Amino acid sequence: MLYFLQHYWWLLVSLLGAILVFLMFVQGGQSLLFGIAKNNDEKTLLINALGHKWELTFTTLVTFGGAIFASFPLYYSTSFGGAYWLWMAILFLFVIQAVSFEYRGKAGNLLGAKSYETFLFLNGLLGTILIGVAVGTFFTGGSFVMNKMSITNIANPVISHWTNGWHGLDAIAVPFNLLMGIVVYLAARTLGLLYVIKQIDLDSLVKKAKVQIKVTGVAFVLGFVALLAALFTMTGYSVSPENGLISPVRYKYFFNMVELIWPAIMLVTGVVLVLAGIGTALFFKGKNSFFLTGGGVVLAVWSILICAAFNNTAFFVSNIDIQQSLTLYNSSSSEFTLKVMAYVSLFIPFVLGYVIFVWRSLTKTKMSNEDISLPDSHKY
Amino acid sequence: MFLASLLGLSRLQFALTAMFHWIFVPLTIGLGIIIAIMETYYVRTGNEFWKRTTKFWMKIFAINFAIGVATGIILEFQFGTNWSNYSWFVGDIFGAPLAIEGIFAFFLETTFFAIMFFGWNKVSKNVHLLSTWLVAIGTILSALWILVANAWMQYPVGMEFNPDTARNEMVDFWAVALSPVALNKFIHTVSNCFVHGGVVVVGISSWYLLRKREEEFARKSIRIAAVFGLISLVVLIWSGDGSAYHVAKKQPMKLAAMEGLYISKPGTPIVAFGILNPNKTIARLESDSLGYALEKPYLFNISIPQGLSLLVDRKLNTFVPGIEDIIQGGYTYVDELGNEKVALPVRERMKRGKIAIDALALYHKAKDASDEEGKALALGELKENFSHFGYGFIEKPTDIVPNVPLTFYAFRIMVILGGFFIAFLGLAIYLERRALLSRNRWFLYLSIVSIPLVYICTQAGWIVAEVGRQPWTIQDLLTTGASVSGVSTSSVATTTIMFFVLFSVLLAAELAILFKVIKKGPSA
Numbered sequence: 074m075l076y077f078l079q080h081y082w083w084l085l086v087s088l089l090g091a092i093l094v095f096l097m098f099v100q101g102g103q104s105l106l107f108g109i110a111k112n113n114d115e116k117t118l119l120i121n122a123l124g125h126k127w128e129l130t131f132t133t134l135v136t137f138g139g140a141i142f143a144s145f146p147l148y149y150s151t152s153f154g155g156a157y158w159l160w161m162a163i164l165f166l167f168v169i170q171a172v173s174f175e176y177r178g179k180a181g182n183l184l185g186a187k188s189y190e191t192f193l194f195l196n197g198l199l200g201t202i203l204i205g206v207a208v209g210t211f212f213t214g215g216s217f218v219m220n221k222m223s224i225t226n227i228a229n230p231v232i233s234h235w236t237n238g239w240h241g242l243d244a245i246a247v248p249f250n251l252l253m254g255i256v257v258y259l260a261a262r263t264l265g266l267l268y269v270i271k272q273i274d275l276d277s278l279v280k281k282a283k284v285q286i287k288v289t290g291v292a293f294v295l296g297f298v299a300l301l302a303a304l305f306t307m308t309g310y311s312v313s314p315e316n317g318l319i320s321p322v323r324y325k326y327f328f329n330m331v332e333l334i335w336p337a338i339m340l341v342t343g344v345v346l347v348l349a350g351i352g353t354a355l356f357f358k359g360k361n362s363f364f365l366t367g368g369g370v371v372l373a374v375w376s377i378l379i380c381a382a383f384n385n386t387a388f389f390v391s392n393i394d395i396q397q398s399l400t401l402y403n404s405s406s407s408e409f410t411l412k413v414m415a416y417v418s419l420f421i422p423f424v425l426g427y428v429i430f431v432w433r434s435l436t437k438t439k440m441s442n443e444d445i446s447l448p449d450s451h452k453y
Numbered sequence: 454m455f456l457a458s459l460l461g462l463s464r465l466q467f468a469l470t471a472m473f474h475w476i477f478v479p480l481t482i483g484l485g486i487i488i489a490i491m492e493t494y495y496v497r498t499g500n501e502f503w504k505r506t507t508k509f510w511m512k513i514f515a516i517n518f519a520i521g522v523a524t525g526i527i528l529e530f531q532f533g534t535n536w537s538n539y540s541w542f543v544g545d546i547f548g549a550p551l552a553i554e555g556i557f558a559f560f561l562e563t564t565f566f567a568i569m570f571f572g573w574n575k576v577s578k579n580v581h582l583l584s585t586w587l588v589a590i591g592t593i594l595s596a597l598w599i600l601v602a603n604a605w606m607q608y609p610v611g612m613e614f615n616p617d618t619a620r621n622e623m624v625d626f627w628a629v630a631l632s633p634v635a636l637n638k639f640i641h642t643v644s645n646c647f648v649h650g651g652v653v654v655v656g657i658s659s660w661y662l663l664r665k666r667e668e669e670f671a672r673k674s675i676r677i678a679a680v681f682g683l684i685s686l687v688v689l690i691w692s693g694d695g696s697a698y699h700v701a702k703k704q705p706m707k708l709a710a711m712e713g714l715y716i717s718k719p720g721t722p723i724v725a726f727g728i729l730n731p732n733k734t735i736a737r738l739e740s741d742s743l744g745y746a747l748e749k750p751y752l753f754n755i756s757i758p759q760g761l762s763l764l765v766d767r768k769l770n771t772f773v774p775g776i777e778d779i780i781q782g783g784y785t786y787v788d789e790l791g792n793e794k795v796a797l798p799v800r801e802r803m804k805r806g807k808i809a810i811d812a813l814a815l816y817h818k819a820k821d822a823s824d825e826e827g828k829a830l831a832l833g834e835l836k837e838n839f840s841h842f843g844y845g846f847i848e849k850p851t852d853i854v855p856n857v858p859l860t861f862y863a864f865r866i867m868v869i870l871g872g873f874f875i876a877f878l879g880l881a882i883y884l885e886r887r888a889l890l891s892r893n894r895w896f897l898y899l900s901i902v903s904i905p906l907v908y909i910c911t912q913a914g915w916i917v918a919e920v921g922r923q924p925w926t927i928q929d930l931l932t933t934g935a936s937v938s939g940v941s942t943s944s945v946a947t948t949t950i951m952f953f954v955l956f957s958v959l960l961a962a963e964l965a966i967l968f969k970v971i972k973k974g975p976s977a
Binding site for chain 1: 511515516518519520522523524525526527529530532533534535536537538540541542544545546547548549551552553554555556557559560561562563564565566567568570571572573574575576580615618619620622623624626807810811813814817845846935937938939940941944948951955958959961962963965966968969970973
């Protein structure tokens, strides 16, 4: 039962992570500020279109954090407490986003509209890259040591800590992590552009988005191919479910895909959908491109995250002592807690239902500058 | 210096973030319901006046909400970044309410927030009203789950220690979610938020009356807010009384600090008002015990005889232990299950705590050596002494005493201001009903002054709860010192400064925007 629940929760946490990457179209859209959205009309419209959705992304990030805390507390403890500066940087980048939509257009906002636009841009660019870097550590690990029995050392009861003074900033220097960061950014930016094409009623902006998608979309696809090549040729670490011993396995993630098969099917389907989305935006009107590519991104990211831990794989490797790496078996909550949380998870479809209902209610038509200037509208 | 240490800085940072977050949350929760009531009037009467009124308060709500969201995520991250040991040691229990909060409350709030603000022309009136209520309910639900988590830290129930994983694990979810402390804390905190929202609305509305602007808007806002605030205040006081009972049972040291009570007696009095003697400090108890003993606890105090006994036990002669009594032990008390027990001296608990910690280490050594007998022996010792586990990390008995002046004065400020708000809100209702508000300008000025007062009151309540429970993250089981992450002091110092600067700028921006919006008024 515990084995099932551990895998069930990894599946859910991965799904949340995948949905988060999709919803980071908001961040991708923010990264278009000062780029394709230059004048005030364009910026205001872009910010308002994204502003209707930003909290959904933010809430997904918070829930992702809460879910991983509840289901794999040792990961939460080891990664957050160890890669301190990486997570703090992500945190600051999201805190400055949270106020910027509301405060940007308000009189007396102290810093001026441009500052808040810069905050949004930084969140869009660096926030996505650093989240990608953090995701990359699922495959490349970190310089940490972990010993649960440290709690019995009264003088120094710290269970885990980073062994170098960079406290997680070193993860940015790992090429695979950086590549992951760039690909996540490109995915978000591509989706942001597709959202503009789908949702915004301003010719100048949509035209520029259609030009941009050629560059960003192609870069995303190429980056993704490079990422897959790196991932599939990488050495991963296998854990024995019997005795917990961890050992290196060449091409581990490729084997995970092939041995499990269904993640491979998800990945291929995801890639097809991503390409279909970008293709329809390039050659047709691109009305459904956003959801096609978005759905593809969810499937592809989900499948990759599944392969990070399924098939007896260590999902957060200690590069100092691989036996101290985190696996689904040694880092999860107890069977009881996972079971309670599994009951709670049964409500997720209900939550998804009302999220979709509200999304549809609010985005039936494209958004124009006239819409956001109506007396009843709440303008950002 | 304590504040320059890793623990001191980590605590400072967490306190800074929690208190900053707590500036915005009470208004969000309180205002949410007031707005929903106003919109209900609009939908029922069809009167555009109510729509305009609702929309004005919604503007205030949105500005406040954004910064509440921004600071909320920091707290969640900080459990991992700054308190990583804690996150593992009790993550099995603590993480669940956090995840439930995300799934049940945050999505409800943020999803329907979109309709509340952007849906006026896109959904029907009834769907819009429902959305506003769902946002208000969402804010309350998020308070519920985070308070369940907080209450569990102060009153750990529904869990068992697992020696194999060396952490605490949940065994009874409902015991955690429905613990009497959690329910009480929830009611106390949420009713406080309602009062907070009520007082702020009365205060801002009074400003319009002083300026002779928007008078109908201001009067009707005051009517709703004052009635709502006063009803909530009754609940607040009732639940405060319940809090005292639970604190006495599980956190006697917090209660002693709240009262500045060093040595007690049966039929313990309660200090209605007092000034602590600054020469009687816990530091002096360690360095100059004779001088300390000669000092009186208060320079001045007005006490109600047997008041504390009556408050915590409904009996006149109950002995409520003081700080020194708890350190020395030896008094009898009745535990949560109704059993009479003799309190152990803290030194003894420290000894037993160390035995429990050592037994855990021995258990693992025996396990590694496949020594079944050794395992059983160590396990027996661990179980016998586990209720003292956290004391094993305590260096000296006085370390279990929280900051007495801070807890003492914060408690009095909270109670005195609570009393003031009864009179204030009662008077607001009376003056509004008699149409006397505009003629009593002193009251309108008082209303404006009440806005900072309600913030002080709310913050004081938080200080009592959180400073008063030190040094524990989990009462009796884990100290703050054993909870902290293994990061460098300079890293935590840097992020603390960064947070301080960020919070200051955000607060200044928020206030400046709010003042502009208020100045423009509901007709803008």
